[in-house]
Amino acid sequence: MLIVRAASRRYGDDPALERLDLEFQNGVYGLLAPNGAGKTTLLKMLAGLLPPSEGEILYDGEPLADLDEKYRMKLGYLPQRFGYYPGDTPLKYMQYLAAIKGMNRKEASERSELLLDAVALGEAKRRKMKTFSGGMIQRVGIAQALLNDPRVLILDEPTAGLDPKERGRFRSLLTQLGRDRIVILSTHVVSDVESAANEIILLKDGRVFAKDKPEGICLMLAGRVYETKIGDAEADAFRERYAILAERGEPDGWRMRFVSEAESALPQWQAVQPTLEDVFLYVYRDAEGRAPERMLFPREPAGSGKRGESV
Ligand SMILES: Nc1ncnc2c1ncn2[C@@H]1O[C@H](COP(=O)(O)OP(=O)(O)O)[C@@H](O)[C@H]1O
Ligand SMILES: [Mg+2]
Structure with a gap:
């Protein structure tokens, strides 16, 4: 279980997020808010990449700051913008990342192929990424976040650049993944999360405006x-x-x-x-x-x- 306890984050004097309290169990959580609302800031904090200015984040009862490497082993993260070498093939890129994560060569190779198949890049896995569409690159990003079969999967705007067919496929992958792990994704596109997310989190004015099942969120406007x-x-x-x-x-x-x-x-x-x-x-x-x-x-x-x- 991942717990955010009274966590705030300021940039200089600007309070981006103020005293958030959140709990995540296995399932898919959709962080839904317009640009600038603080989604990336929250996800970076949940990934242990950005320390809260105040408050703390706990995984299974221990602060992320103390877990450090132990948490990274359990984490999969897709940043909003991720770097890759355009001359690489997805297979090579994945194997490189797997090596950094300490997987042996055989395991890295098998897992990379499996995941690239899962995001429908099986055919393209030996093509240079510089020939890829935005949606294909994004799918490589999703695949790399799954390399270590993470217990906590954090995806920052994973559907950016995906076409409708890719979005549909991604949603079914999400629901599958959320069955036995925490999946948290950000988006400003409602349709990305309304069917696939178990819970929706709305951020507004630096705070959690609502956190509820999609049906519960809709009730906010019932009869109006x-x-x-x-x-x-x-x-x-x-x-x-x-x-x-x-x-x-x-x-x-x-x-x-x-x-x-x-x-x-x-x-x-x-x-x-x-x-x-x-x-x-x-x-x-x-x-x-x-x-x-x-x-x-x-x-x-x-x-x-x-x-x-x-x-
Ligand atoms: N590194 C930074 N330095 C200063 N301000 C930042 C930084 N990152 C984000 N912000 C500000 O914090 C707010 C939230 O940004 P962000 O978390 O990127 O929102 P979102 O991902 O929802 O678009 C914005 O006002 C943004 O300008
Ligand atoms: Mg963002």
């Missing part, structure tokens, strides 16, 4: 998410008044998905089940109530009457 059709003339006023989660232009107005904090709904509003994406957009909306910019696109493919996409 609606959809309705708004005519052109009222659209701007509506946007001012409600937190818009998504909108889609249609020939005769706008289809709006929004949050209402009011007790009673208007008859023309349809109550809908909140999704994890709704919660993400709402929690991280800005002071004017606007959703994070990157998320302003229609939730569903627009019909033939499509006119505009977003504000």
Whole structure:
């Protein structure tokens, strides 16, 4: 079990994370927050690479600082950016890392081949990495994090650069891995974690805003998410008044998905089940109530009457 106890991290005077308390058992944990929220900082602390400014992190009851090498033996880590020599093949790169981790040559070779197969790089394992797509490089990164069959696997934005097919394959690998180890991954893409993560952690303002099962997180907006059709003339006023989660232009107005904090709904509003994406957009909306910019696109493919996409 991995425990974060009142851990803070400052950069100079800037408090990046403040007094976090977290517990991790076997399973998949999705650290979900926009850029700059402190995901990498937390993951580096959990990997024992960055000491907390205050507080402590314990693995099976012992501070990471004391475990040092013993913890590294149990840890797999994919940094947000990882270095490799472009002229290397994935097989050579993996074998090199395995040697550093103290594996013998035969074990290193077998394990490297097995893992490269697992991330669907079996065919490409003897090709130079400089010919690889971003998604292929990222898959090498995921494979190397698994070399020592880690008990604690920490992946910092592992799906960056993966295409939809690669993402799907990665999600099934995740659920498999999470059955008998702690897997913690960061992402700002909701779909990466909504089906695969046992628990979601939302960071906000340097603190843990929520840590719960995906269903539990969705309950935060239960009974407050609606959809309705708004005519052109009222659209701007509506946007001012409600937190818009998504909108889609249609020939005769706008289809709006929004949050209402009011007790009673208007008859023309349809109550809908909140999704994890709704919660993400709402929690991280800005002071004017606007959703994070990157998320302003229609939730569903627009019909033939499509006119505009977003504000
Ligand atoms: N080495 C550093 N020196 C100074 N500030 C940093 C450093 N690393 C991160 N920060 C700051 O800490 C905050 C959290 O960053 P980070 O952990 O990288 O967030 P995320 O991974 O969620 O994008 C940001 O405001 C960032 O600018
Ligand atoms: Mg980061």
